[in-house]
Amino acid sequence: MKVTNLKTEYKSNPVGLKACSPRLSWEIVDEKRNVSQNAYQVKCATSKLDLQNESKLIWNSGRIDSDQSIHVEYGGRELQSGQRVYWTVKVWNNYKEESEWSASAFWEMGLFNDDDWKAQWIEPAYKEDPSDSTPSPYLRKEFHLKKNIKKAAAYLTCHGLYELSLNGEKVSEDLFTPGWTSYEQRLQYQTYDVTEQLISGKNAIGFVLGDGWYRGYLVWQGNKNLYGEKLALLCQIRIDYEDGSHEMIVTDDSWKSNTGAILKSDIYHGETYDARLGSEAWNKPDFDDQNWFGVTIKEYGVANLVSSEGVPVRITETIKPIEKIITPKGELVFDLGQNIVGWVRFRLKGNAGDQITLHHAEVLDPEGNFYTDNLRAAKAEDTYIFRGDGVEEFEPRFTFHGFRFVRVSDYSGDISLDDIEGRVVHSDMPLAGEFECSDPLVNRLQKNIDWGLRGNFLDVPTDCPQRDERLGWTGDAQIFAPTACFNRDAASFYTKWMKDYIADQREDGSVPWVVPNVIEDGGGTGWSDGFGATGWADAAVIIPWTVYQVYGDQRILEEQYESMKGWEEYMIKESGDRYLYDTVFHFGDWLSFAEYYSYYYNAPDYGYAGANTDKDLVATAYFYYTTGLMQQIATILGKAADADRYAALRPKIKVAFQTEFITQTGRLTSNTQAAYVLALSFGLIPDNLVAKAAKRLVDDVNHFGHLTTGFLGTPMLCQALTDSGYPEIAYKLLFNKRYPSWLYAVTKGATTIWERWDGIKPDGSFQDVGMNSFNHYAYGAVGEWLYSSVAGLKLDTSVPAYKQFKIKPYPTEELTFAKAKYHSMYGEILSHWEQDDDTFKLNVKVPANTKALIEIPGSDFSKLKEGGIPVDQIQEVEIMGFEDGKLLLEIGSGDYKFECSK
Structure with missing residues (x-):
């Protein structure tokens, strides 16, 4: 029997934790059957040596008779800012066996208090034009260390995005730091152990900043500078010496600033890099920066700083192109064979001043030409200007693209398949699950689901990664959350993102369509102010509940409870004593099947289509479902009064739903698949009519021969049929290869999930360019059913x-x-x-x-x-x-x- 895979707050050896009582988890490996833990013991110390010698322990739990092996809260001495703690655990099992002590693990605390920050905010002291993309700021400082270093930790954040280097070497492979949050209330800082990067003697620290979400173009309305017009940096490095003393290197007025090779960096529009303006020595000691500008001290404060608890974005895979194409228009295009999110890296030669331009696209048009109309205003363009000194390598830093095809222009040299490669970028969530079956098309569907997740889980769960949007749509996220948790370890990712629900939620409890909320007045749609749509706002409750169910995480329920309750109370207020949620705007069963294309094109509201499900029905069904979750959550947290109140409310909503939307024969007023799926899945059908309602759902599927559901109906469709005793009908939908179906896109060559069932129509033409993403994970929510019912x-x-x-x-x-x-x-x-x-x-x-x-x-x-x-x-x-x-x-x-x- 061994104890393995020690985790602290879901992570192996994390640094920069904010939790005052970190939670410890471990796994037990034993070849015997029917093994359970009867007891455990945890020991903690501030050094490996103290832990091994059992001296100066800061916590010794002693033997605890318990089968708990996940989320065991640290119970030792009060922890301090920046403190590192080493820990080990052993267990006893039901065979009265005692394990050896596990290999040690550690965690390190972040900064607890505002006065722990000694650094000052600095901004480049040169003029910029905030109305357009401007060159990236470069900031640097040299310093001299005279003693032997024991340990060094860097704490840093910025307005915008940063890349940190010490003595010319990147400190971390993390990308898009400090991440995207509701910056006014929550700005993450990262912590890095930089002991190995520093040396006794001369050192240099360098930063490059990018516009990112902070001041880049954001939202389809062409907005820019949503959070501010200037990029800024906050950084401090604490250096502990072997003699017991310490020193701080901080951002202050001694730093220098300038521009360099990155002429622009924008998430939507791409990056321009002039290699002639770069210097390989700018972030190394003894660089001549006398002609650089100074910096300006700013009083932004640190009250909104929070330790990073999400999953870092990284390059996780490199893909070689499978084909070099000359299109009918005569353009040079490379096909990666897979729709990815990230960018292209190349190694090429060019004369000084020559340039190469890369454009990115998901598909080729029916004639085989490069197609970018569905990107809308996003340019997705990277440009590189050569130094002219041999083979030069380039990949961007502060942009990302959704693409399978790369068009190369403005370059006169030859390019082979070996000269370029695709770099896959996303939140580096460990693979948790694998699904496979004997049908190769279904296996491709499973791959597409995971590729859709990888493409859209980039610090926040975006709706799409390619056009001028890429926002944290709440509805997409909540329907996909169970599937995401099957495929990837998503606990930390969701924990971080849910904090921004609290930040962006209104005082009346209403939740925005997107989080972080950057849509003003409904994003120009004219539908609403961008708040309060059921199925979307319910993510405030459903996602924490999913994390609790999958990972046993009660803390997320505790931390999100007031936010969850706020949304519940908002629905209660809006529904009044009629208990029908028929006020404000709702998306309904978004992008459900449209029987008539002509209507589809002219529809101002994509949620109303050929298979129209009344939005009041959908909204009231979610009201009932979420109220049931709130009753369970309140019970788990010991909030008896709330639990009793919600328990008393649910029957009233149910009666109101049945009176308004169900006939005496079990027919729903919206006689659609989505209506029956929601009513059956949420338990809203009277017991004596469940069988009839299920039969009506089956009859509708058989009548059409395919699904007709949209974003809210599709995720539960196969499971509702299976639970109702009709798994063969669910399989009929799964194996269908005709439009609309999951496998239709696979037969059309899809390598990710599409936004619309007919992103590419049966005749080969495309859907409306205004909203036609080929990497949109929502319909991939069928993955939960593949795992739970197909594989079981x-x-x-x-x-x-x-x-x-x-x-x-x-x-x-x-x-x-x-x-x-x-x-x-x-x-x-x-x-x-x-x-x-x-x-x-x-x-x-x-x-x-x-x-x-x-x-x-x-x-x-x-x-x-x-x-x-x-x-x-x-x-x-x-x-x-x-x-x-x-x-x-x-x-x-x-x-x-x-x-x-x-």
Whole structure:
């Protein structure tokens, strides 16, 4: 038995933590079956040596009789700013065995107090024109260290984006720091251990700043300088010496500023780089900066600074192009073979002053020409001007593009497939899950879902990564959150983002369409002021609830509770004593199927289409659902009065919904798939009419032969059919290759999820250029069903974090196997079934300290074996009974191989 994978606040050896009581988690590895933890002991010290010697411990929990192995709160001495803590853990199991102490891990605290900041805000002291993109500021300082360094930590942030180097070397691979938040209230700072980058003697520190979200172009309205007109820097490095003294290097009026090679950097429009203006020595000691400008001290304060708790953005993969194309228009285009988010890196030669321009696109048009109309105002253009001294390498710093195809212009030399490559950039969320089955098109769909996540999870969950938008749309995020958590470790990502809901929420509790909120007055749509749309604003409740369910994180419920309650109370106020949420603007079942193209083109409101679901029905259904979540959350947090109030409210909403939207025969007033899906999934149908409502949903699917749902109906469609006893109809939708369907886009060559079912129409033409993203993850929310019902790996909502889970596959004759792996907080889970004409096999892996409820298709336990032995002879397998054509079992940890004769 070993204790492994020690995490603090979800991270391995994190620095810059803000939590005063960090939470510790670990995994137990043991080859035996049915292993559970009975007790644990944690030790903490401020050095590895003290931890090993058990001297000067700052916390020794002693033996704690508990099965808790995730989110164990540190309970030792009060922690200090910048303090590093090393920790180790051992456990006892139900076999009365004691593990060895784990390998040590550590965490390091951030800065707790405002007066911990000794640095001053500085801005470049040269003039700029804030009305347009301007050259990136370069800032530098030299300093001399005279003693032997024990430890050094840098704390830094900026207005805009920064890249930090020490002595000519980048300090971190993190990109787009300090990230995007609601800057007025929440500006993140990062902490880096820079001990290895500093030396005794001369040192130099250098920063390059980019416009980023702070002052770049943002939102489709052509806005610029949303947060400010000047970029600024705040940085301090604390250096602890071996003799016990320390020194601070801070931003102050001794710094120098200038412009350099980056002539412009804009997220939408791209980057221009003139290599003739650059110097490789500018961020190294002994550089002559006497002609540089000074800096201006600014009094911005530090009250809005928060330690970074999200997931850093990084380059995670490099892709070589698969084809070099000369288009019918005679343009040179490279095809990466995959729609990615990031940029191109090249290595090329050019004469001094020569330039190369790169444009980025997701698709080629029907004639095979480069197509950028769907980017709207975004130029997505990178330009490089050569130095002229041999092979030169370039990749941008402060922009990103959504693209598969790259057009090269303004370059007279030859370019081969080996000269350029695509750099994949996104929040570096560890891979958590894998899904695979015997259908290659469905496997491509799963890949597209994950690529859509990677393309749009760039510090915030954006709607799309290519056009002049790229905003944190709340509705897209909430419907996709369960799928995101299956594919990637998303806890830290969502925890960071949800804090901006608190920052941007109105006092009346209404939640904006996008977070961080940068849309003014509904973004010029004329629909509303940009607040309060159900299915979108409900993300304030649904995403924290999802994080709690998947990761067992009660703290996020505690921290977000007032925000969640604010939204709930807003809906209560708006619905009044009629209990129908039929006020303000709602998107409804956005982008649902449009039966008539002519209507679609002329529609000012894309949520109203051929399969129109009444928005009041959708809004009231979400009102009921969210109220139920609030009742559960209030109960978990011990807020009994709130729980009782919401419990009393739910029946009133249900009666109002049934009276307004359901006939006596079980027909919904909006006779659409989305209406039935929401009503069935949220439990709004009277018990005596559930079967009839489910049959109406099935009849509608069979009538059309395809789905008709939009953003809110689609995520729950297959699961609603499956739960209603019609998994074969859900599979009919999954395997459909005709428009509209998931596999239609796959057959059209999609490598990501599209915004619209017919982004490319059956005749090969494109949808409306005003809104036609080919990397838009919302419809990828079907991924949750692939994991939980096709492969059968299902979260047990009664026990969070997969402490107890279900293996409940729904096999179909169209598949010979399906497999899902998922790395939970407790370890790896596996559900892998395969079948032939005679046998159904199910391989299961259950992590230590958890248990699983298994459902295997069959009717006779005498035909069921595990490892070749009749299941009733296996001590670790508990037979629970038979129900709805399934054999029910309960098992503890271990690897199991079940086989059932048909």
